[in-house]
Amino acid sequence: MHKKTDAIATLALYEVEDPSRFGVVDINGRGQIRSFVEKPKIEEAPSRLINAGVYVLDQAIFDIIPAGKKISIEREIFPLLAMKDKLYGMKFEGIWVDLGKPNDFIRANKLMLDLIANEKLFLEKDVKISKNAKIILPVAIGKGAIIEEETHIGPYVSIGEGVTVRKGTRIENSIIFSKVWIDHFTSIRGAIIGEGAIIEGWVKIEDECIVGDHAIINNNVTLTKNVKVCPSKEVKKSILEPETVM
Structure with missing residues (x-):
């Protein structure tokens, strides 16, 4: 034209x-x-x-x-x-999503997973998934990721390259970027976790929270209601109201 x-x-x-x-x-x-x-x-x-x-x-x-x-x-x-x-x-008549806000990004993830992983788990190479891990489609898992026993992954979860998800963790409606470490018995719902972040054990992250690249969330912390953690920051206590950790 x-x-x-x-x-x-x-x-x-x-x-x-x-x-x-x-x-x-x-x-x-x-x-x-x-x-x-x-x-x-x-x-x-x-x-x-x-x-x-x-x-x-x-x-x-x-x-x-x-x-x-x-x-x-x-x-x-x-x-x-x-x-x-x-x-x-x-x-333009196809799929288009503005990514200006966290809920937009999560919605785009849903649309993409419906296209590529609705009927079959989308796996890249060298992924290790425990036999008793539960995967609820649609889910996409990147190269070299490790999903340990008694985990529940999905629906609508994208996991990046080199991510480790340890025993008993539950993740749904979330985006986990590459090289993230998620320790045991953690719950992540409706959140975005940046590259290289460390999420320790018994953590709860939900309600459109964002954890920046290489941030650390300490044991037993709860983040909810749009909390945003800037890159490389460490969170040592729970935050239950909207806040930006800088």
Whole structure:
């Protein structure tokens, strides 16, 4: 489409229920974007078609962007191109998820697992799973991961490369990045655990909590209600209300 028009920029567009979190377009029947509004109030949005974050840009874009100046292409350049009739859009019909918030990331994980692991466990090479571990699909497990006895994994769990999940641990609706160590009898539900984190024994992590890369969560700690632990931080006591550990 981009080559068939005189567009300087062509945007992938996606239709959503609530456009107030996104850049929203008003588009005509030829695919030409007549206006571009960044994060409008829902009642002021020109449509429900949003900027999906995928662009095809002509070299002429560099004639419009001021040299040596930091700009927002969405807030400054796209509205200008719309005024000059040089901004086009094409509606995208596939799966698209904004990953701006933890619940968005977890929802995207669900969608992906439904596609690749709904009927069969998705395993990479050299994974070791104990015979009495319980796996509830859909689940994806990365290369070299170790899942010990009496664990319950799933549904909707992605486990990265080199992860160790020790005896009696339960994980559901969560994303575990690579090289994480999860000690015995821990419970992780609806959470994101960053690369190289250490989760000690009898820990509970739930309700959209995020544990950053290489963080350490000590024995018997409970994290709930959107707690965010920054990378390389150590948590020694339970946190039961929204908080960022820095």
